[in-house]
Amino acid sequence: MPKPSLRDAIVDAALVEFHQHGYAGTGVAAITGSAGAPKGSFYNHFRSKADLAMVVADRFAAASPVDLLQDQAVPRAIDRITGYFDVMLDRLAGIDFRYGCLLGNLAVDTATDEPTVAAHVDTVFAAWVGQLAAAVRLAQEQGDVDRDRDPDLVGAQLVDLWEGAALRAKARRDGALTRRVVTDGVRRLLVG
Structure with a gap:
């Protein structure tokens, strides 16, 4: 089984963090911390928290x-x-x-x-x-x-x-x- 990508780990962590703490109550550091990713790596995958939120919405809907x-x-x-x-x-x-x-x-x-x-x-x-x-x-x-x-x-x-x-x-x-x-x-x- 392939190892989940760092991008997927960030999306999964953001889904939980946004759901539990809200969009405004969740920072990039909390998301990357939950994903076990360095904070700087976030911007290798997403331009902004808003871009990530749209991916999270799609992931949630797909589930x-x-x-x-x-x-x-x-x-x-x-x-x-x-x-x-x-x-x-x-x-x-x-x-x-x-x-x-x-x-x-x-x-x-x-x-x-x-x-x-x-x-x-x-x-x-x-x-x-x-x-x-x-x-x-x-x-x-x-x-x-x-x-x-x-x-x-x-x-x-x-x-x-x-x-x-x-x-x-x-x-x-x-x-x-x-x-x-x-x-x-x-x-x-x-x-x-």
């Missing part, structure tokens, strides 16, 4: 269980959508609801001072909305979601529901309430 939305082993798209959010809730529970969603955290942390990062995260959100909207369209074709619902709007509402719930979970660390909010919210958005 999402979003392929569950296309899982042919689950015939009903509505079950794929609800199952997807169940897995996302389990992942949030796996970090004791302490850190929220890294994408949402990055969007908030960078909106004012790092608009390039915030814009990049918004494109990640847009792709996520598109994947959810495709699953909603299939659920409509299968007769499980009313055809009068706008799939793109429902996809955006599902992402916003998730991000709001993840943010509040971070503040209150109440997994039971977060599960109820997300589960009920997803159901209401899909079937009314």
